[in-house]
Amino acid sequence: MTENPGMEGKNIGYIVGGGLRESLRVRLTVDPQEVQEGAFVVVESGGWSFYGLVTDLALGATDPRFADEQSEERLPAELAKLLHGQTLYTTLEMLPALMMETGPEPGSPAYMEWANAHLGGDEKVLPVKTIPSHHAIARLARSSDIAQIFGAPGVEGNFVVGTTREQDLAVCVNLKKMIQRSAGIFGATGSGKSFLTRIVLAGLIHNDLASTLIFDMHNEYGWDDTASDTNTKVAGLRNKFGARVRIVGLGRDNTVRGQTPDFYLEIGEEDITPEDIELLSRTLNLRETTPTTLEALQQSFGKSWFHEFSQMKVGAVVEDENGKKVPAADSVAYWANQNGVNVAAAEGLRSKLSRVFNLPYVVSGQMENALQTIIADLSAGKHIVFSFGKHESDLDYLLVTNILTRRIRETWGKRVNEFRSNPGKVKEPRQLVVVVEEAHKLLNREMASQTTFSTIAREMRKYYVTLLVIDQRPSQIYDEVMSQLGTRISGWLGDEDDIHAVLSGLAGRDALRGMLAHLQPKEEVLMLGWGVPMPILLRTRRYDDEFWKELLGKETEKKSPEENLKTLGY
């Protein structure tokens, strides 16, 4: 549906300069208010169509005095208008991204020859390698242009994420391609990241492209929620997709928005490795002696180091036969002395780890049952929303997400290796997308080398596991990890460093920089990177009843019992 049909395909100007390295310059022949930054523009020249994005608009004059003087006050209005039309102008900068051969003018003698040469072939869209000629006409995109580049809505695999701003033309993303690499959704607080994430997840779930494991730090995605600013209901994935989406709570007796999860997960003491504790260095303010102490604990106690350490007491002393106070056998000091570990370091660590020892969801043994259920559900094509419930601290988030993801990734890795060894006999593993919020807490420079997440990001799709990171401070995510993110969808960002981070590693980033700071919060996003053919500025779809009606519309028709069972996840 075109909200502004007059704008579709409208000629807006002609090429006056520019090049491949810098942007192309277009002299506008319409009022500057008719074109906005981020508009999708097409230039046809020499048998090629060039597709690009408006990155800047600037006023100019043939002589600065024409701009300085208000000739409309000195001359009759008509005459002033004629003067301004010739001496004052607007130039827009167009970042060319793609080009496609369209051949000679249809009906011309050369056209038949070209058509025969390209008979039956698909028109190929290429990265831009040349430029249009001077005075080639620039126009706004038509729906056919959008469909050519981004895919037509309604075609399988194409998911509408939003529309172009000027002409309200639907823009699709190929979700299957998008999840082949880790991706990111960025934007300052309140810019609409969560809504956009819900839209993308709904698309993934509905199209059954991958299983998703969503670490729902703020309990937003599972059940219905209420928007904080508008107080309107926000549909939850569980409420819309039924039993295809499973809610897992952290810890026994942990409700999520007043509802009981499908099952709960507790972390076993034997699941916690020294590396998991090192990850908490900043949160627990651990000292640099921590790795040494942890290594010694593991040497002493093996898998049960955590349990054993939790049983030790700080400062426990007994009197020996001489009446002298010595460390008790169950004290930290005793163990430290026995193992050549600095006593103060060990005692300090024991004290600081009390927060972890006292976590209600950390229990003795291992978390096998719940973990196996999660793995089984994900393998069967279901989706897990892991809700933290009342455990919303950074400590909870860092500890649990890393442990869980490490175990699941290990399982996936094993399955992939088995599949690759016996492709005919072993079933191909299901693609898994791990959704992580506040990603900078897990993927900053300090932690990047330690967490499973950075490993997943670097491995790309090798082991059928990719990330979808959601974050408001992309500048705090390690550069190397950012560079591995394929598709990036970004809402408004105000911080220069964050803008730089989102655009890092991408061509034309300088031209796109200003665009991120001018996005309308909650309304507009810039989509770019590997998963999309070229950067595009979108007005995002509204996450509302209309969205669900369009997405699930077919599901409101009467279905067979088998289809119903499939919907319920069986």
Next chain:
Amino acid sequence: MMAGIEIGRALRSSITGCVVGCRVSQLDAPEFGGMVSIPLDDGSKIFGLITDIHIDDDGLVRQLVTAENISSEVIEDNRLNRNVPVEISVLFIGFEREGSYSHLLPPRPPLSLLAIYPCGDREIGGFTSAGRLGYLRHILRAVDLPVAEILAAHLRQAGAIQNKNGNGDWVEAATRELITLLRDDYATLNTVLGSLADTHLYLQGGSND
């Protein structure tokens, strides 16, 4: 200007223009900025614009000016029976040959004593509609001439005829062309636009007289 009546004869000429001599009695016809034609012996016509009308003094006039009580008969006699002709300067803007208008300079200047006539509506309409207003460059190139006033007078005359012929966009097209040609010459363009503003061509519902 009244078409068809001879307004003078060529005194001296070049490729870019000529000077026409005329009697005082012929002065009713020519107007500053008005378009004129000079038919040549080969059947072609040169077109030009009147850029100056020059009345020189002679010896007798200089004496009479200092006299007291000059009678009206004497004044009239001196005006009509001058030894020195009134001179009209003409800037060439194009020509017509074999029914086709050209906005280039004529290939040859007119010979002395060839007659000059004011252009009629048909000639003005035909010449100014032909081509793409290229003749305007001859006016802009002129040195030591009141270019702004010439253009204003010409646009007023030609505009009225074009409007009568149903070509209401002509004035705007001519103005646009002038702006394009002059947009690197701020001072001249401002002067030209000021003159055009004074023609009332651009008044709301303004008349094109």
